[in-house]
Amino acid sequence: MKFFQIALAATVFALSAISSLAHSGGTDGNGCHTNHKTGGYHCH
Structure with a gap:
């Protein structure tokens, strides 16, 4: 579950940076x- 939360946070961060x-x-x-x-x- 923790991996999923980290992956989700990384994805949101990457999309906002783009x-x-x-x-x-x-x-x-x-x-x-x-x-x-x-x-x-x-x-x-």
């Missing part, structure tokens, strides 16, 4: 930036 690397790009003081391809402005 989503944080979705794209690069500098952010301004508000944590936002402009997508130069679409012209959109969004925050993280």
